[in-house]
Amino acid sequence: MEERLDFAPCGYVSIKDDGTIVCINQTLLTLLDYKMDDVKGKxxxxxxxxxxxxxxxxxxxxxxxxxxxVEEMHLTLETKDGSHIPILLSAVRRKSDGMLVNECILFPMKQRHAYEQAMLLAKKTAEDSERSKKEALMELEKVQKELENKQTELLQLNEKLQKLAMTDELTSLYNRRIYKRELTENLSIYKKTRIPFSLLMVDIDYFKDINDTYGHVTGDRILKALAQMLVTQSRKQDVVARYGGEEFAIILTNTTVADSIQIAERIRKSVEEAIWDISSLSLTISAGIATSREGDNRKTIQTRADEALYRSKHNGRNQITHASQLERV
Known part of the structure; x- marks a missing residue:
């Protein structure tokens, strides 16, 4: 720094945008009671x-x-011993040695009113800004909470719609569409693993007479009660569906011919011995079973189970028939 600038009758300092002091004259150092190494680069x-x-x-x-x-900006310097010196600052921005610096001239001053007013304004602006920030954050949290609630409602609605699309409205069992999907899936697993499964078709005996005698409202109650009994008497891994009207389908996974007959007979007996809400009502079911075999598809196993069900009804109802029994006749 040139000597005439170093000892000029005013302070001089050049500053980078990040606030680093690049250069400072002796006049300002003396005013602040600092040495060059105390402030340069700080x-x-x-x-x-x-x-x-x-x-x-x-x-x-x-x-x-x-x-x-910047022209005539009021600031206050702090000396090494903590004293305050109000100054009037003017500055220009220029490139020096390849970098942008802000060159400042500082004049000590006695009149502080304008500066203090500016400082009060800066404080108020900062407080207003902080308050606005807090209000904005609160509003953002409120919006986020509302969004989370809407997302939860949407998930619940989607879950409800998905359930409606999969279940029978009256009995809450799987509907026919899901039954077909599960039957296809079990056939695919059988082709890969050769682990057998069975299809049990169940039909309420003389259900038309129940509707004609007691009315359709009672008939619906019987359907719902029977649906729950089928679920209770089946295993957790089995698929229980309403096939249509008074007919139900149960996919018995990992089940042989003998096992399927045993499960079906247990269900038939439970229905026969059950006490219904109408004391005079005697309810029975007929059932047909088909167990998976080589070359089966959805139509073939369904047909064999239906034929077995027809044989149970033809032979007097309230009985179980396995498709394999028809083949031995």
Whole structure:
């Protein structure tokens, strides 16, 4: 630095945008009671009071960046011993040694009213900004909460719609569409593993007479009660579905011919011995079973189970028939 600038009758300091002091003259060092090594390469905040640090951030930096100059800005310096010196600052922005610096001239001053008013304004602006920030955050949290609630409602609605698409409205069992899907899946597993499964078709005996005698409302109650009994008497891994009207289908996974007959007979007996809400009602079922075999598809196993069911009804109802029994006749 040239000697005439170093000892000029005013302070001089050049600052990078990040606040680093690049150069400072002896006049300003003497005013602050610092040595060159104390401040060079340090941040400008070292020689500013706390309020002036905020003012520097809020006003000086934006102004020097946009307008490339600052005229007569009021700040307060802080000396090494903590004393405060109000100054009037003017600055220009220029490139020096390949980098942008803000060159500042500082004049000590006695009149502080304008500066204090500016500082009060800066404080109020900062407080307003903080309050607005808090209000914005609160509003954002509120919106996020509402969004989470809407997402939860949407998930619940989707779950409900999915359940409606999969279940029979009256009995809450799987509907025919899902029954077909599960039957196809079990056939695919059988082709890969050769682990047998069985299809049990169940039909309520003389259900038309029940509707004619007691009415359709009672008939619906019987259907729902029987549906729950079928679920209870089946195993957890089995698929129980309403096939249509008074007919039900149960896919018995991992089940041989003998096992399927045993399960079906247990169900038939439970229905026969059950006490229904109409004391005079005697309810029975007929059932037909088909167990998977080589070359089966959905139509073939369904046909064999239906034929076995027809044989049970033809032979007097309230009985179980396995398709293999028809083949031996």
């Amino acid at each position: 941040l400008i905040y070292k020689i500013l009071t706390k309020p002036s640090q905020s003012f520097y951030q809020l006003y000086f930096l934006p102004m020097i960046t946009i307008e490339e100059k």
